[in-house]
Amino acid sequence: MKKFYFLFITLLITSLSFGQGTETFDNFSETGSSYADGTFTGQDGSTWNYVQSRGDQSINGKSLMLGRGRTPQSEVYSGTISGGIGTISFSYQQAFSTPVNLNILINDIVYGTVTSSDQTVQNSGTITVNQPGDIVIKLINVNNSDGQVTIDDITWTGYTGSATPTLSVTSPSDNSIYPSGTSSVNIEFLTANTNSGEQVNITVNGGTTNTNVSSPFPVNTSDGESYSVLVELVDSGANILQSETINFDVLFPCTLEVGTIETICDTNTSGTDTYTTTIEFTGGASSQYTIDTGGVGTVEGDDPTSVTSGTITITGVNEGTDFTVTFNGNPTDSSCDFTRNISSPSCISSVCANPGDIIITEIMQNPSIVNDGDGEYFEVYNTTGNSINLIGWTISDAGFDSHTITSDLIVAPMDYAILGINSNTGTNGGVTVDYQYSDFNLANGDDEIIISCTSTVIDEVAYDGGPNFPDPNGASMELSTAALNSTDNNSSSNWGAATSTFGSGDLGTPGAVNDFTLSNKTFDIEGFNMYPNPTSLGYVNITAKSTSTMDIAVFDLLGKQVIKQSISNTLDVSGLKAGVYIMKVTQDDAVSTRKLVIK
Numbered sequence: 001m002k003k004f005y006f007l008f009i010t011l012l013i014t015s016l017s018f019g020q021g022t023e024t025f026d027n028f029s030e031t032g033s034s035y036a037d038g039t040f041t042g043q044d045g046s047t048w049n050y051v052q053s054r055g056d057q058s059i060n061g062k063s064l065m066l067g068r069g070r071t072p073q074s075e076v077y078s079g080t081i082s083g084g085i086g087t088i089s090f091s092y093q094q095a096f097s098t099p100v101n102l103n104i105l106i107n108d109i110v111y112g113t114v115t116s117s118d119q120t121v122q123n124s125g126t127i128t129v130n131q132p133g134d135i136v137i138k139l140i141n142v143n144n145s146d147g148q149v150t151i152d153d154i155t156w157t158g159y160t161g162s163a164t165p166t167l168s169v170t171s172p173s174d175n176s177i178y179p180s181g182t183s184s185v186n187i188e189f190l191t192a193n194t195n196s197g198e199q200v201n202i203t204v205n206g207g208t209t210n211t212n213v214s215s216p217f218p219v220n221t222s223d224g225e226s227y228s229v230l231v232e233l234v235d236s237g238a239n240i241l242q243s244e245t246i247n248f249d250v251l252f253p254c255t256l257e258v259g260t261i262e263t264i265c266d267t268n269t270s271g272t273d274t275y276t277t278t279i280e281f282t283g284g285a286s287s288q289y290t291i292d293t294g295g296v297g298t299v300e301g302d303d304p305t306s307v308t309s310g311t312i313t314i315t316g317v318n319e320g321t322d323f324t325v326t327f328n329g330n331p332t333d334s335s336c337d338f339t340r341n342i343s344s345p346s347c348i349s350s351v352c353a354n355p356g357d358i359i360i361t362e363i364m365q366n367p368s369i370v371n372d373g374d375g376e377y378f379e380v381y382n383t384t385g386n387s388i389n390l391i392g393w394t395i396s397d398a399g400f401d402s403h404t405i406t407s408d409l410i411v412a413p414m415d416y417a418i419l420g421i422n423s424n425t426g427t428n429g430g431v432t433v434d435y436q437y438s439d440f441n442l443a444n445g446d447d448e449i450i451i452s453c454t455s456t457v458i459d460e461v462a463y464d465g466g467p468n469f470p471d472p473n474g475a476s477m478e479l480s481t482a483a484l485n486s487t488d489n490n491s492s493s494n495w496g497a498a499t500s501t502f503g504s505g506d507l508g509t510p511g512a513v514n515d516f517t518l519s520n521k522t523f524d525i526e527g528f529n530m531y532p533n534p535t536s537l538g539y540v541n542i543t544a545k546s547t548s549t550m551d552i553a554v555f556d557l558l559g560k561q562v563i564k565q566s567i568s569n570t571l572d573v574s575g576l577k578a579g580v581y582i583m584k585v586t587q588d589d590a591v592s593t594r595k596l597v598i599k
Contacts, residue, residue, distance in 0.1 A: 020083075020155075020156065020157050020158050021043065021044040021081060021155070021156050022043050022044075022153070022154065022155045022156075023042050023043055023044065023048070023078070023137075023153075023154040023155075024043060024060070024061070024062065024152065024153055025040075025062045025063055025064050025151075025152060026043070026061065026062050027040040027041050027042065027043075028040050028048075028050070028055055028062055028063075028064050029055070030050075030053065030054055030055030030064075031055050031056060032054065032055070032056060033054055033056045034054060035052045035053060035054050035067045035070060035074070036050075036052070036053065036054065037049075037050065037051050037052065037053075038050055042078060042079070044078065044079075044081050046078050046079025046080060046081055047079040048076065048077065048078050048079060049076070049077055049079075050064060050075075050076045051070075051072055051073070051074055051075050051076070052066075052067040052070035052071075052072065052073070052074035052075075053065060053066055053067060053074055053076060054067065057093070057095055057150040058150070058152075059091050059092075059093055059121055059150055059151075059152035059153070060091065060152050060153055061152075062152075063150050063151065063152040064076055064150070064151050064152070065095055065148055065149065065150045065151070066102075066139070066140070066141060066148060066149050066151065067148060068096075068098060068141070068144070068145065068146065068147055068148045069144055069145055070144070073140065073141070073144045074140070074141070074144075075138060075139065075140035076138070076139050076140075076151065077136055077137060077138035077139070077140075078136055078137040078138075079136070080134045080135075080136060081134065081135050081136070081137065082133075082134055083158050083159065084131055084132035084133055084134075084135060084158060084159025084163075085106060085129045085130075085131050085135050085137075085156050085157070085158070085159055086128070086129060086130055086156070086157040086158055086159050086160050086161075087126045087127060087128050087129060087156065087157045088104065088106075088111075088112075088124075088126075088127050088129060088137065088154065088155070088156040088157075089123065089124050089125060089126050089127060089154075089155055089156075090123075090124050090139075090151060090152065090153055090154040090155070091121060091122070091123055091124075091151070091152045091153045092114060092116070092121075092122050092123075092124065092149050092150065092151050092152075093116070093119060093120070093121045093122065093149070093150045094116045094117070094118060094119045094120075094147055094148075094149060095119070095147065095148035095149060095150050096119075096147060096148050097147070098145075098146065098147030098148065099115065099116060099117045099146070099147050100114065100115055100116040100117075100122075100146065100147050100149045101113065101115050101141060101142045101143065101146040101147070102114050102115070102139060102140070102141055102142070102146070102149050103139070103140055103141070103142050104124070104127055104137075104138075104139055105137075105138040105139075105140065105168075106129050106131050106135050106136070106137060106138075107131065107135055107136055107190075107192060108136075108138065108168070108170070108190055109166050109167075109168040109190050109191075109192050110168045111127055111128075111129050111166070112124070112127035113142060116149075128164070129156075129164075130159065130160075130161060130162070130163050130164040130193075131159060131163060131164075131166075131192060131193065132159045132163050132193075133159075137154070137156070139151060142173070143173065163192075163193035164193060165191070165192070165193045165194045165195070165198055165233060165235075165241050165242065166191065166192045166193060166233075166242060167189060167190075167191050167200065167231065167232075167233035167241075167242040167243070167244060168189060168190045168191075168244070169187065169188070169189045169231050169244045169246050170188045170189060170190055171186065171187070171188040171216075172185060172187075172246060172248050173246075174245075174246050174247055174248075175247055175248065175249075176248040176249075177248065177249050177250075177251060178221070178248060178249065178250045178251065179250075179251055179335075180223045180250070180251050180252060180253035180254070180335060181223070181253070182221055182223075182250050183220065183221060183222075184218045184219065184220055184221060185218070185219050185221055185227070185248060185250075186216035186217065186218055186219075187202060187215070187216060187217040187218075187219060187229055187231065187246065188215050188216045188217075189215045189217075189231055189244075190215070191233060194233070195235075196236075197235060197236025198233065198234065198235050198236065198241065199211065199212040199213075199233075199234060200212070200213055200214075200215075200231065200232065200233055200234075201213065201231075201232045201234055202217050202229060202230065202231050202232075203229070203230040203232075204219055204227060204228075204229050204230075205227060205228055205229075206228070221250045222250065223250055223251065223252050223253060224250065224251070224252040224332075224333065225249070225250055226247070226248075226249045226250075227247065227248050227249070227250075228245060228246075228247050229245065229246045229247075229248075230243060230244075230245050231243065231244050231245070231246065251335035252329075252331075252332075252333050252334050252335045253334070253335065254329060254334055254335045254336035254337075254338075255283035255284075255286045255287075255334075255336075256281060256282075256283045256284055256286070256287070256289060256304055256327060256329065256334075256336050257281065257282050257283045258279055258280070258281050258327065258338075258340060259279075259280035259281060259282065260278075260279075260280045261277065261278070261279050261280075261340060261342070262277070262278050263275050263276070263277050263342065263343070263344065263345045264276050264278070264345070264406055265319070265345055265347035265406060266315075266347075267347065268347050268391070268392045269347070272318055272319050272320065273318075273319045273347035274315075274316055274317060274318055274319065274347075275317055275319060275344060275345055275347060276313055276314065276315045276316075276317075277297070277313065277314040277317065277325075277342050278301070278311050278312070278313050279311065279312040279313075279314070279325065279340070280309075280310075280311050281302075281304050281309060281310060281311070281312060282308065282309040283304075283308065283309075284302075284303075284304030284305065284306070284307050284308050284309060284310070285304070285305070285306060285307055285308045286329075286333075286334065287305070287329035287330045287333050287334035287336065288305050288329070288330040289303075289304045289305045289327065289328065289329055289330075289334075289336065290326075290327075290328045290329075291304075291312060291325060291326075291327060292325070292326040292328070293314060293323055293324075293325050293326075294323060294324060294326075296314075296317055296321060296323040297314040297315055297316045297317040297323070298314065298315050298316050299312065299313075299314055300312075300313045300314070300315055301313035304327075314342075317342075317344070318344075319344055319345070319346070319347045320344050321344055322341070322342060322343050322344055323341075323342050324339050324340070324341050324342070325339060325340045325342060326338075326339050327339070327340075345406060345407060346391070346407065346408055351388075351389060351392075351453075352393075352453035352454060352456055352458075353384070353388050353453065353458055354458075355456065355457065355458055355459065356383065356458075356459070357382065357383055357384050357388060357458065358380050358381070358382055358383070358388060358390070358411065358451060358458050358459060359380065359381055359383060359459045360378055360379070360380055360381075360449055360451065360459050360460075360461045361379050361380065361381045361416070361478065362378065362379035362478045363378045363379075363449065363461065364376050364377045364378065364420075376420060376421050377418050377419060377420030377421070377433055378418075378419055378420070378449055379416055379417070379418050379419075380411065380416065380417055380419070380451065380459075381411075381414075381415075381416050382411040382412065382413055382414060382415055382416075382417075383414070384413060384414075385413045385414075385553075385561075386413060386555055386560070386561060387410055387411065387412050387413060387555035387556075387582040388410070388411050389408055389409065389410050389411075390405050390409040390410075390411065390417070390435075390451075391405055391406070391407060391408050391409060392404065392405065392453070393405050393409075393451060393452065393453045393458070394450075394451075394452050394453070395419065395437060395449070395450070395451055396448075396450045396452070397448050397449060397450070403437040405435060405437075407435070409434060409435045410582055412555075412582045412584060412593035413553070413555070413582075413584050413593070414584075415593050417434040417435065418432075418433045418434050418435075419433060419434065419435045419436075419437055420433035420435075420436060420437070421436070421437065448460060448461065449461045525544045525546075525550075525585060525587050525590040525592040526544065526545045526546065526590065527543070527544050527545030527546075528542075528543075528544050528585070528592045529542070529543045529544070530542045530543075530583075530594060530596075533594075533596060533597060534597035534598065534599045535573065535596075535597070535598060535599065536598070536599040538572065538573060538574035539570050539571060539572055539573060539574070540570075540571050540573055540596065541569055541570055541571075542567065542569055542570070542571055542585060543569055544587055546587055546588060547568075548587050548588050549566050549567070549568060549587070550566070550567055550568070550569075550585050550586065550587045551564075551565075551566050551585070551586040551587070552564070552565045552566070552567055552571055552583065552584070552585055553583070553584045553586075554571075554573075554576070554581050554582070554583045554584075554596060555581060555582045555583075555584070556579070556581055556582075562575075562576065562581070563575075563576070573596070573598060576598045577598065578598050578599055579597075579598055580595060580596070580597055580598075581595070581596040581597075581598065582594075582595060582596070583595075583596040
């Protein structure tokens with residue numbers, strides 16, 4: 001009789017413990033702070049998978065931490081475990097400052113959610129599942145933005161008793177927001193352990209209940225509407241076994257679009273100037289719009305509330321003040337809520353040069369004449385030994401069209417700058433310009449090109465009716481190096497069509513590599529390098545392929561020479577204030593010019 005009782009008790013214990021298991025993550029091999037994907041063999045013998053997880057956190061010996069905001073979303077799940085599951089529990093801990101919001105799924109159905117708002121070790125408590133058969137355990141954050149969570153010591157009991165019918169809505173997430181134009185949202189759900197006669201019913205916004213539906217169930221939607229969807233699992237007697245409510249919104253459209261933004265100095269003085277920002281817009285007159293600058297400047301110009309397109313102006317902003325503009329529509333009819341960052345221009349006073357200090361040396365004329373249709377440009381050359389900043393200068397064509405240079409355009413000593421209609425290489429015959437002016441045909445074949453500062457004309461080239469000045473057929477024209485001054489460069493005998501081809505149809509090559517060299521010097525030191533740049537160390541290293549002595553000249557943005565030294569490889573800049581400088585390096589018969597930044 002004792003043997004019989006012993007055998008009965010043994011069989012009972014065995015049957016009750018069938019399917020029980022534990023996962024301590026002892027076989028999880030990750031140790032560092034980097035997120036990784038991989039697998040390991042669990043204590044249950046199945047292959048566990050982890051996605052974007054790491055192993056440098058610990059609750060009880062080895063633990064696994066799920067990441068936050070990862071792509072793909074971080075998760076850990078078991079292999080197939082036989083014997084079903086009755087209950088499950090585990091330890092967890094908020095890893096950093098963002099609160100925990102973690103789902104526990106069995107066969108992709110949510111059976112529980114745990115949370116935490118501090119970094120103490122928590123226990124999930126006993127979560128009842130009652131799922132027979134083969135099961136897969138998964139842990140994943142409710143939202144990808146939820147906090148990193150460390151997990152350890154998962155334990156589960158085997159399935160006993162009757163399986164509980166379950167319902168889990170898998171999409172959309174509660175409080176989802178859909179963009180304007182969304183016409184339908186699918187409600188997707190999973191059920192488990194259901195019997196004959198049990199079904200899913202869905203009710204949208206308290207209206208008519210849709211009975212015995214299948215997944216996915218489409219909900220027709222409209223812009224600007226909110227939706228509350230009740231999903232219920234009911235038995236044959238219409239008794240509710242489980243329910244879940246999902247809320248989501250579809251946004252109103254945002255028709256307001258912001259276009260070109262420009263900042264223009266009101267004045268250019270040595271003191272603190274003010275500047276005006278202009279913001280082009282379209283799609284207005286569709287809502288009550290609010291333009292907020294955070295109290296910076298005065299908002300004027302066209303009002304997008306009342307006009308469909310126009311220009312917003314923001315005036316009276318002090319030079320050196322950056323700010324953010326926020327555009328908000330009325331939430332009753334618009335989803336507009338966006339920002340634009342405004343950076344202050346440098347309102348530097350115009351420092352004029354003498355006539356002939358800056359001269360025009362090359363002209364790419366009207367693209368409607370040449371055969372490639374690309375944009376025009378012209379080139380200027382600094383004949384002096386000092387850097388010259390062209391900010392505040394004016395470029396014009398015989399007084400009909402003009403443009404004031406509104407940003408720093410520094411031309412280094414004996415160096416070139418290119419000004420053109422377009423800033424991209426694809427629209428100037430392959431030439432990248434140093435400064436982009438407004439779209440008028442400044443370099444047209446029968447126009448003048450005038451560079452002036454205040455009332456002083458610095459240089460001028462004008463078509464004289466002859467065959468070559470500039471070429472009436474639109475070829476790129478270049479100035480002879482024997483005429484590098486503002487007197488000789490206004491004579492047609494000193495200009496000629498470029499002889500080398502740059503791009504398709506545009507003759508001439510801009511800058512230091514054009515057909516006319518200043519002397520026997522080249523314009524780039526072989527193997528030239530300077531570091532660190534920017535520098536805050538009081539020095540900068542300068543190296544080249546040659547070991548010859550280098551002559552260094554450093555100029556501030558006003559063209560004043562602040563350093564003149566001969567060095568082997570290290571330049572002392574400890575005496576310079578923080579700012580931007582132009583550095584000219586001469587070695588043997590080569591010259592390199594670079595921008596130097598002191599922090």
